[in-house]
Amino acid sequence: MTALSNRKWTLASRPETTVSEENFTLEVETVRDLAEGEFLVKNHYLAFEPAQRGWLNDVRSYLPPVAIGEVMRSGAVGEVIASKHSDFALGDFVQGTFGWQEYAISDGAGLYPVTKINAGTPISYPLHIYGLTGLTAYFGFLEIGRPKAGDTVLVSGAAGATGSTVGQMAKLMGCKVIGIAGGQAKCQWLIDELGYDAVIDYKSESVADRLQELCNNSVDIFFDNVGGPILDEALVNMVNNGRIVLCGGISSGYQVKELPPGPKNYMQLVIRRCTMEGFIVLDYVERYPEAREQLQQWVDEGKILVKEHVLEGIEQCPSALAGLFAGQNFGKQLVKI
Ligand SMILES: NC(=O)c1ccc[n+]([C@@H]2O[C@H](COP(=O)([O-])OP(=O)(O)OC[C@H]3O[C@@H](n4cnc5c(N)ncnc54)[C@H](OP(=O)(O)O)[C@@H]3O)[C@@H](O)[C@H]2O)c1
Numbered sequence: 233m234t235a236l237s238n239r240k241w242t243l244a245s246r247p248e249t250t251v252s253e254e255n256f257t258l259e260v261e262t263v264r265d266l267a268e269g270e271f272l273v274k275n276h277y278l279a280f281e282p283a284q285r286g287w288l289n290d291v292r293s294y295l296p297p298v299a300i301g302e303v304m305r306s307g308a309v310g311e312v313i314a315s316k317h318s319d320f321a322l323g324d325f326v327q328g329t330f331g332w333q334e335y336a337i338s339d340g341a342g343l344y345p346v347t348k349i350n351a352g353t354p355i356s357y358p359l360h361i362y363g364l365t366g367l368t369a370y371f372g373f374l375e376i377g378r379p380k381a382g383d384t385v386l387v388s389g390a391a392g393a394t395g396s397t398v399g400q401m402a403k404l405m406g407c408k409v410i411g412i413a414g415g416q417a418k419c420q421w422l423i424d425e426l427g428y429d430a431v432i433d434y435k436s437e438s439v440a441d442r443l444q445e446l447c448n449n450s451v452d453i454f455f456d457n458v459g460g461p462i463l464d465e466a467l468v469n470m471v472n473n474g475r476i477v478l479c480g481g482i483s484s485g486y487q488v489k490e491l492p493p494g495p496k497n498y499m500q501l502v503i504r505r506c507t508m509e510g511f512i513v514l515d516y517v518e519r520y521p522e523a524r525e526q527l528q529q530w531v532d533e534g535k536i537l538v539k540e541h542v543l544e545g546i547e548q549c550p551s552a553l554a555g556l557f558a559g560q561n562f563g564k565q566l567v568k569i
Contacts, residue, residue: 240333381406389457539563
């Protein structure tokens with residue numbers, strides 16, 4: 233094979249506030265020869281998650297920070313185009329933590345072992361509905377939220393990749409679902425296509441007023457992707473013994489320089505005997521097969537719809553990440569290479 237040229241984004245500096253292209257360098261290298269036990273992947277899609285912003289902070293977290301000079305970490309799917317590994321053959325489609333680059337050399341190990349994508353599966357789906365996004369929605373909602381038919385479920389970040397899956401699962405469980413999202417188009421989509429019972433456009437409406445109107449003191453489960461003022465407003469609308477699932481806090485921007493204020497209404501947890509519990513999807517790794525099977529069944533039956541927001545070209549990576557914090561994505565943020 234003639235030598236291939238690989239473009240890759242490496243971390244140049246740690247953002248103090250919002251992330252931008254200046255924090256990364258687009259480098260070009262020649263793809264080296266494979267050693268025994270390695271294979272070469274041509275990336276097709278890269279996945280973007282708000283957590284990636286957190287991985288740029290040099291702080292204690294559930295994963296080590298991305299090092300300066302290292303290829304930016306991300307999930308990816310691609311095709312094996314050369315192999316000296318007995319388990320991975322030319323033409324296999326695989327998923328792994330291949331990072332922001334066009335080509336990746338792997339030995340199959342790593343943060344998450346490389347897995348093959350079954351024939352017939354749309355190749356981008358393992359990056360969202362059958363991947364960490366779908367699994368986060370599944371375990372966070374079912375295990376921490378513990379829904380029952382008839383529950384009122386409030387979801388923030390409701391039109392996002394995770395939130396939209398949670399809302400649809402809640403409808404499947406027989407719950408009443410209220411979503412909070414930014415902008416009319418996203419809110420309309422939640423009602424028209426995903427079957428939400430009501431929505432709040434936090435960019436143009438008062439969340440406090442609308443919550444009172446829609447579910448005064450009646451929220452059984454709040455699945456929170458956002459934190460900040462929205463969490464505070466939800467806290468005053470919980471039922472006794474309600475459950476708050478802390479999935480994420482994107483309103484903080486995952487910045488370390490200026491931490492968000494704590495929830496000022498936290499005493500509602502005492503008064504209403506509520507639980508507020510965080511989780512990390514990685515804790516459920518042994519149960520991923522069970523969850524994937526169920527998610528796949530729901531997708532196959534048309535009970536869970538997925539939406540992708542695809543930018544084209546490796547050049548787009550920094551703006552794809554930054555865009556998550558501005559609500560630019562409508563569906564799962566991907567970059568297609
Ligand atoms: N606990 C876990 O294991 C785990 C795993 C994966 C993801 N997560 C968390 O799940 C959440 C959703 O992640 P995702 O990958 O599905 O991303 P996403 O929801 O598809 O994209 C992020 C969305 O967040 C919303 N947003 C951005 N800034 C906001 C702000 N200041 N206030 C309110 N909403 C804001 C935007 O939607 P609008 O247009 O509606 O503003 C944006 O589209 C994140 O908090 C993420 O960290 C947790």
